[in-house]
Amino acid sequence: MTTVPTSAPQRATAPPSEGGHRRRRSRRTRERPNWVAGLTSVVWLAIVIVPIYWIVITSFKTQSNYYAENPFAPPGEPTIANYRLVIESDFPQYFLNSVIATIGAVIPAVLVSFMAAYAIVRGRRSRLLRWTNSLFLMGLAIPLQATVIPIYLIIIQLGLYDTLLALILPSIAFAIPLSVLVLSNFIRDVPKELFDSMRIDGATERGMLWRLAFPLTRPAVVTVTVYNALQIWNGFLLPLILTQSPDKRTLPLALWSFQGQYSINVPAVLASVVLTTLPILILYVVGRRQLLSGLTVGFGK
Structure with a gap:
């Protein structure tokens, strides 16, 4: 009895699925250059x-x-005659005033905002903390222009008119609301298990604040620091309203005076603009990585 050899069964080829077509279409779409965006x-x-x-x-x-x-x-x-002319026109004094006003406002504002954000996120749920958070959020809805007259009257009553402290105090107040909002969102993203493990090891709230929350939210701290420094450095309205003496002028107000003093000498005015922008450029170069990390951290989730 002989057996008739049979050919090996051929593997049936399944038709390409709809998912494969979609993947190929999406791959072609991704590979296609976006000329409009470019x-x-x-x-x-x-x-x-x-x-x-x-x-x-x-x-x-x-x-x-x-x-x-x-x-x-x-x-x-x-x-470089234009730069020499600007520097000889009390530019170093204006530069020093801007540095004092910016550093004197940014450092307290960031520190207070960081501690307030930690208390709001990690503190016990209480009515006081909810009211404090709502108060900070309400501060975002109040523009600076709407508070110029009350700020002016308060500064007059305190005897701080025509001083750098008159610029520092309102700048701190206006920098805190947005800083608290940004920092609280970053602290909220820190895993709760890390805080629990440190608490089990005997760490205090202050230790968890500076040894855990601060290093993990450093990009956010740098982001709000650079943002507030830009706002205060470029501020024009507060120095215009709250100062009068030439030796209390900041760089934006000095640029205004340069424009009036050198209304025909355009190169001298632009030289003062370059000198005013250099510190901000240096600040961006130094904190560029932390700043970009703080601005893009939310897009990777």
Whole structure:
């Protein structure tokens, strides 16, 4: 009895599933270049870069060359006479006033905001903490322009008019609400198990505040520090209302006076703008990594 050999069974090929088609379509979509976004980015980069380029090259031109040459052409004979002129016009005093007002307001505001955010998130649920949190949130809805007159009257009553302390105290008050909101969201993302383990090891609330919460929320602390420093450094309304003496002026108010003093000498005005921007640029370069981490941490979740 012979057996007829049979061919090996052929493996049936299943038709491609609908999920495979979707994955291939999504892969092709991801690989397709987004020309609209790229072109928009280039246009936006040009909008930002061109004014900066014009300010920098003009600050190295003489007054006569500024009106005789192409405004966007590099200076044929670069000069630092404009910077020398600005520095000799009490610019160091204005710079020192801005540094004192910024540091004197940012450090207390960030410290108070960090401790308040920790108390709101990790403290016992009480009516006082809820009211405090609501008070901070209400502070976000009050613009500075709406409180100029009350602030002016309070500063007059305290005898602080025409002092740097008159700039520091209101700046602290306006920096706290947003700082508390940002820092409380970051502290809330710290796992509760880490706090419990430290509490079991005998750590106090102060120890958990500075040894656990502070290192883990350092990007947020740097973010609110840089943001508040920018707001106070560039502040114009408070120095204009609360100071009067020339030796109490800050850099934004000094730029206004430079514009009036050198209304025709445009290169000198732009040189003062460059000198005013340099500290902010240095601050960004130093804290760039922490700042970007603090701004993008929420997008990775």
